Every structure is written in structure tokens, then in C-alpha cells.
Amino acid sequence: MRRPSLVTLGVTALAVVASTVTPLASAPAPASAAVTTPVLSVSSTHEAGYPRGRQHAGVGSSASISAATLTGGVTMTGTESKAGAGDSVTVSVQPPQGQRLAIGRYSIDSRVQDATRARVEMSVGSLSEGFVGDVEVLDLAADATGKLTRFDIVFRNGTESPAYAYFGQLRLGQAGDTGAVLSATTVQYPGTPIGSVPTSATETIFNTSTAPLSVGTAAVTTGSTTDFRISDDTCSNTTLAAGARCTFKIGFVPTKAGPRQGIVTVRVGATTKQISLAGSAPLGTTGITYKGDDYVSGGTTHSFPDGSFTTVLGSNASDGYSFVPLRPYGLDTGADTTRVDVVRYGGGPLAIGTFDTSEDTGPAPDSTAKYGLAVRGSGRGCGSYTGKLTVSAFDVDSAGVLTSARMSWTLRCTFSDGTMTGSLNWRNRADKAAPRAVTSLGVAAAASGTRTATWRASTSTDNRETFVRLVPGTVKGATPTSGLPVTVTSTTSARLPALITGKRYTLVAWSVDTAGNLGPRVALPVTG
Template sequence: MQRIARSAALGAAVLLTAGLVGTIGAGPAEAATPTGGVLQILSPHYSDRGTPQFADGSNVQRYLSDTTRGIDARMTVSSTSSASFILTPPDDKPLTTGVYRLVGQQPYGAKVPTLAINGEYLYGEFDIVDIASDPKNGTITRFDGVVPGVGEFRFGEDAAASVVFGARNVVFAKTFIGLPKTVQVETVHNTGTAAVALGTPAVVGVNASSFSVSGSTCKTTLAAGATCSFRVGFAPMAPGPATAAVSMKVGATTRSVPLTGSAFLGTTGITSSGKGIVDQGKTTKVTAANTAMTVVSGVSGWTFNADRLDGSGSALNIRLTSPNSRPLPVGTTKTTVSGDYSLVDTVNSSGCDSNGTVTVKQFINDPVTGLPDTVDMSFTQYCDNGEKYPQTGTLQWQARADVTAPAAPTSVAVSATSPRKVTWKASASKDAKSVVARLVQGSGANATPQSGTPLTVTGTSAAVPSVPTGQQYTVALFAVDATGNVSKAAVVRFGTAPVTVMTPGRPTITSTTNGTGSATVAFTAPASDGGLPITSYVLSTMYGSYTVSGTSSPLTLTGLPSGNNMVRVTAVNAAGNGAASYTVPISPK
């Protein structure tokens, strides 16, 4: 499958995504561009990052929505603002529900979906909360995707002439205790023909103190066609996962929007001190409470960075390298400019290649992301310019005495009929203090305490809400200890996984025979028919519009001019044209 690539720079108000549509194979025939859906995001694009955007109804156009090509939706936010949501499946696989870790743009060989919102390719967790497709042709009929800290896009889920909430799931990016609260915006739109009474939005639930509602423009009545909004904030009070909900009276019913967040654990900070060109006789100390601290992977290592909260740039960062990005060994290790292990300490953009030692107390990598999960170390470095003054300092990232996760709950069971209830036995770990329960569509693979939607836990049970039929669901349970360490997931599943179809795979051309004004091409069928019968094959030239179709190999092109050309074969089923074979040369006489 050919990947979607960004084809042009973005204008201030118009997102040039039209050029992307023609880069992928044809899917199910559509008489007109379908409309409808709901977008509630904070724009991730660098030009307007953090700007709230909401669109729904006819302001959402879906240019693509099938399991093979993915989703290309464009939204009119206002007369001067637009948005886009472009989701591409992994190569040679259909778009399905799941918890994914996005890795940005992937031109070829993609193993996970690629997501661009407003032209910005995203990294990190992405949760397809809900998806349903037509088993006859792969057309996506229902979709709901959530990016923590960015927002949600969905379609096929909201009833016509109803009160629409922009986000059905508000999920915050992981943050540190002590930082200013992070904020997302919730929009309420009355798409009906009559005014509706509204209550005051309020936060309820087990971790309600970590969330807040402010800045509401919603009055006691919302007129037909009108919108109002309020801000939802997250400032964690304790380490680890947090869940709550915004409750709001709408007419005679009470609507609830789940809230999910998570706080980093332990102690995080960097210190650097010295008399040389880097520290200039000063001691610099940053913590997770007074800077925006991040860790990102690099070539054979990682960069720990602390940006000032006023946006004026980096105050301090540490760049570490180790063989194949393996954790640094506990104890004292030599670091050199060109050796297996190296460290560069940069203060206020001033740094130098250096040699020295690091003394490591803790260094544990996350098995899923490969990023450091727990670091506690000190260092002594000398600039590689002959300078005699040492740089000394410390690096801590979620450093803590207790790094052992509690045991997961056991004996998890779910009732066979609706209304369903999930039950379990508590964790055997004495320090386990709570349980996080999440309802995830699909197998639950890679589920985290932020995935899917939260269930309200009462003792050792939780009620499971009604869900659409024809789908598989997983309840994932996580035990959490006092430090915030989270257990592995204990899961139970119910329902049946749906049949997901897509276009056929890639045929293989096995031989060509050149004739006078003709070329006969033999080929083998693709390894996968996409779950639907292959109805035809199309043989075409790379140069000139010469095509022929048939139901089997070989196929012969006629009326060709003499000379060199290239040909390819494409298999077709009800979902559309599959990936073309690799091209081979022909030379008609």
C-alpha cells in the first residue's frame, strides 16, 4: 500500500490536503463526498498549537473512509479556520480498533497507523476507541479516535437533531505533579430544532480533585443551533493514573463525559554545576515542577530536556548514548566523546563534547517505548577542549525507591448477558491501593490505564455499559500501588471480533512475452484476497494509458507502440483496487 505523504505547505487558514487523495488506490465507489462527524481538538500544528477547534455535521467532509486507505476528513471550523484528520493504516493491513504508539511519518513499511492532524504527524499513544466497517466492501461506517492531549474525532455515532458534546472521551497527556494544569475544551452543540435546558458542568468521580471545570459559557438554556463551551483542567494530585467524569444535565437526562489523566512518578530533575564554559561558575537546578521536562529517543540514546515554562527555550538538557540504546549499567562507567557511552551537558544552549564518568543507581527502560522509565545517576565531565574545570551534576527521571509493580487482579470474569458486570479478585500485593478498569474495543492488546473508556469500580466489581453488537470488547484491569506503579493488565473479553475486509494484496508478475504491438504478462495471485473474492485483474502500462482486464493470468495488452515500457498488475475485489505488482519492463515490437 502506498503511504500518504504531505504534498504541500500549509497556508494560514487552508490545509492543502486535496493533493493527498489521489496518491492511493481506488476504494469503494462513492456517489458524493459524505458529510458528518465531530471534531474536538487542540490543534497540534506548530503555527497554531493549542488552539481549540470544533466542527460537526455538514462542516465535516469525509473524502476517504475505508479499511484499506483509511480516513481523510476535512473540517470547516470557522470562516477563517479549517482542520484535517488523515489516518492511514499500516502497510498491507486493514484499519482496525486498537491501542497504537504512533511514530510520525512512515513513507514505507509502516507497522502502525500514521496520523496527521492539521498536517502535523503525531507521535505517542493513539486509541481507536470504536470502529465498524461494512464486511461487503470495507467502508468504515462508525469511527472514534482519541489522541491524549490533542482530542477526538468521530463519525457515525451521534444521533441527528441531538445535543452533541465535542468530546466523548477527554484524555490528557501525561504530566508532572506541581505543573500548571493542562486544559482541554469541551463544546456543547444543540443540533435540534428546539431550545434545551442545561445544568452546570461539574466534575465527579474517584479522582475528581485532580480535574476542574472553568470558563463555562453555557447558560441555563441552549437555543436550537447554538453552541457553548467550557474548559476542563487536569492537575494531578497523586502519581499514576487518574479518572473522573464531567457530569452535566441536558434536558431531562444527565450526560457524563469520562476524564482520564496520568502523572509521572517519583522525582524528576537535573542539576549542573561548574566553573567552565558550560556552567560559567553557576549551579543550575531544574525540576519537573518548574520546567517542562521531556525525554526523547535519539541515535543510540536519549535527550532529557527541561524547557522554561515561559517558552523562552531550554534551561538544561542531558544527551546520553549507549550501545543500541540499552540502559546504562549500574555503577560507575567511563564516558568518552566517541566511545560506547557518552554524555553531553548543555546549560542555556551552551554545551561541549566531553569525557568523564557517570555513576548510575537506577536505569530502567520502558519495554514498550524503549524510553527511560526510571533514572537516578550523577556525572562528572570535562570538556574535550583541554579545559580543566569539571562539570558535575545529577539526572533523575521518575527516580523512586519502589519500582516494583503490584500483582495484577485475578479471576477476572464478565457476565454473559446484558447488563454485564465484571468481577475479579484483588491484587495479592499488600501495597496495591486501587484498581483502574477500562473498557477497550477489540482484543485489548497494548491496552494501558488510559485506553478505551473508564469503568466505575465498586470494591471488586464494575458495571459494563451497553455496547454496539457485532464487536469484541475487552475489560482491562490494572492494580495501582501507593507509589503509582501499575500492574500488567488482567483482561477478560466478550463478544465476537467482526470480519474486517480490505482490498487484495500485491500480485507477482512471473513472465512477459513481447509481440508485435503487444505484450502478454503472466502473474500469480496475491497472497491475500483481502477477505473478499478477487473479481478481476487489471494489467496496465506505466507510460501511456494502455489497460486490459480479465479474471485470470495471463493478460495481453494490444495496440502498443514499439519500444520500451513498464507494466504492472492490480487485483480488484469489492473493496476496490489492491496494491499494484512491482513493475517489470516490456519491449513490444
């Protein structure tokens, strides 16, 4: 079954990701290097049988650059999939009109025609893809003409769900991209619920040298080792011939709500390679259940719990809210035909209470209902609905984006007998309060030249850990996936990774409570 894209569903692109439970001071820092090798990696959670579902990797001649300037951005094409079969992928990252590409994070929504926002254009074979997600420029350098001489760009299309997602990395001129080259050195996963099938990045090791290289064991050696799994490994404990490649998958299976992270290491030849991993599990409880003797239910109970599925949110307060349960890799088995649409006529968030409902497209003639509700599933739907909706919880943030909801209903098709009862949870939880912030964030330098970040942990009684990142440039737009991992720990210090001399960074820390809530962001400028 061909499934709609995230853009068709209108899924919003907001995510907070990345964490672990042990120090990550061994994570590599980007560095200036006289390396000109382009590298591309794209992982997909579309159906494996379609071009969109193929995994792509390219190094050197198999990762061509058609544009790389400060004003025009970066356009790169991978000429073949990781399986070695056709269907090239092209990713183009463009700065806001009239601006230069810069280090930092950009929120992307190709549905919005706004020249003040960065854009990403993506195609797989002849198929053009909408892009709703984010891009982070980790490293960037240009010559006097504005031509890029070095870049490291990480992207995710579909930040909120592991279904229909693309995520990957574009690189040029990065240290370590000689000899044995990794297709990805940083992986930022789409949001994945606890209990989901693994959301997997396919990692490729290319031997670009003229001699064979021995490959050690690929393993998650730092961070939350239970949240990331190595599988389908053709690399570990082998010898990679000159010009050859091998692959393994890194699956994300979160065990706790909120941010998660880790590092994969693998020794190739005389060098230990590292891959930084970051992802998150949605907070609270999410799921849809409906049943009844009505036409849509068909006398069957339909249940879509989080983990087995991920319920994505579309639309907004003006147009109404849509909830659709999905699974990655084409594993929906009909779930993608289920959809709950609820709207407050005239716009705005739903109020708490019990309300008469009419059609989701507007009230039926002679109806006095102020709300619309429709439930469709298993290829069935009604042209006209009537019912009652009980909203027990409905919270939005300062931008009007839904953060949690709980509702239930009774519903009838006006043209047939039978009644449906149902319920919906969207990230519903008792604890919605952020923990108190980390304090006294600082950096101490040792005589050896190493630097150590120090802080005081949150004083909240439910504080779980402190999460620390080192972000290139300023803190603007930084989230717990940004930049380089430093640590997530219950202690109060961690050694910083190596920094590029003279380069500006920002040390950023968050407190994380037992429910996965993030505390206020605390930042400190640092110069390499």
C-alpha cells in the first residue's frame, strides 16, 4: 500500500531529542582538514520495496556536489542506493533568501512559502519529496569568493515520527574522511516511541585507501547502550579490501521517555571511528481506541497504542486537529487508513468539557454544535456524523502547538444505525512541569590543556540527570541534539572534547526529570 507523506498529513516539525546516562567526553569534534572528499548518507523508514525506502550512501565520485556556496547553500546527489541499485537521492539545503548559510539549526517546512526561512529540497529518483523537519549545520568554512571549502550538515525529514522519515548527513572536508570513511558520523533520529520497532540508520564503511583494512567490532560503547542496537552487521571482525564497502544498521529503540543518546565505536585499521547518536521518545501516553456496532467500527475493537504505533499530529488550532496512527517501514497493516479529526468551529484549542459534535468540515444544517468530530478507519467513513465529545485535557504551548490531550466520544453515522465509543490520548501525563534549571555552569582548564565542564545539578526532587552539549557557534535554536555530546549524568562535571583553536562554541546544559521533561536551557560561550 502506498502511504501519504508527512507533508500530506500536515505533521508539525518540532522535536526535542538526545540523551544518555554516562559521560560522553570521547565524542569527536569537527576539525579543519585538507580533505576534499564529499560524503552523503540518507536513511529512510519508507517501505523497502519502493525507491523511497532505499538507503543511500556515497563517497567521492558517488556523492557529487552541484552547488556549495554561502548564498546558494549545498546541493548533493548520491548516485546509488546502499544496496547498489539505482534511484539516486538529491538533497539541497538553502539559506533564507538574502542570507548566508551559517552554523546553527534551521526549522524547515516546505509547505510554507516564506522567503525568511531556510529551505530543503529533496528528491529520490524522479520523486520529489516535501520536507517538514530540521537541518543543523555543524561545521562550515568558505573561501574569499563564498565557495564552501568545508561543511557538515545533519538533516531529518519527519522529526516527530519514525514513519515516512528521511534522516542523514552531508559532509565535505571533514577530518577523518580519508582512508576508511563512514557514511555518517552524526545520526539524529526522528522521534520514536518506547516499544517501537527499531528506527534504523544504515551505516556504510568505505575503504578509499589502496590497501586492505581490518575492521573490529562495531558496538555502542558510550551512553545508553540499551537504547541503540547494532544489527545486519557485515563489517565487524572482517577485512575490508581496497575499494570495498560494508554495512551495519544502528537501530534506535528508546527505553525511557525524553532525550536519549549514545556513541558507536568501531576500529578500522589503526583508527577508531565514532558515530554520535541522538534520539527521543515522546513523553506521556499516546494512543487511539474505538469500537461499536456502527458502520466504521464494524463490530470490532480497533486499538493503536503508542509503541506498536506512533500517532502523528497534523493541522492546527485554525483548521482542527488530525491524529493518525502509523508504523515505519510499511508495517501499518491498514492503520494508515485510521484518522481522528476534531475541530472547534471558528478555530482555537479545544475547551475542557462535554460538547455536542457535528461534521468535521462544519456544522450540519440545523445543528447547534460548536465542535466537529470524525473517525475514519479500515477504509470506512461517514459522510455525516453526530455525537458527543468529552475533552478532559488539552494543552498548547506559547506558539499554539498541542502538547498533550485526553478525550473520549460517542459517535454515530447519521445515515446508519449503531454507535461508536472511543478515546484518544496525545502525550497525556500527570507530570508536565519542567524541573528547575542547572546552575553555576562553568569551564575549568587544566595544565595539560584539557577542559572540564562543571555545574550544579537541578534541585528538583524528580531530577533524573543533567544533559550537556557543546554547540558550534551561538545557542540560537539549539536543542538537545545540537552539536557534540558532552555528557548526560547524575554527577556535576565532564571533560570537554577537543576544540578547534579559535572557534566559538556554546556549552549548553539541561536538567531532565523522571518523566522526560526538560528544564530551562543554560548556556555558556566557550572559545577553542
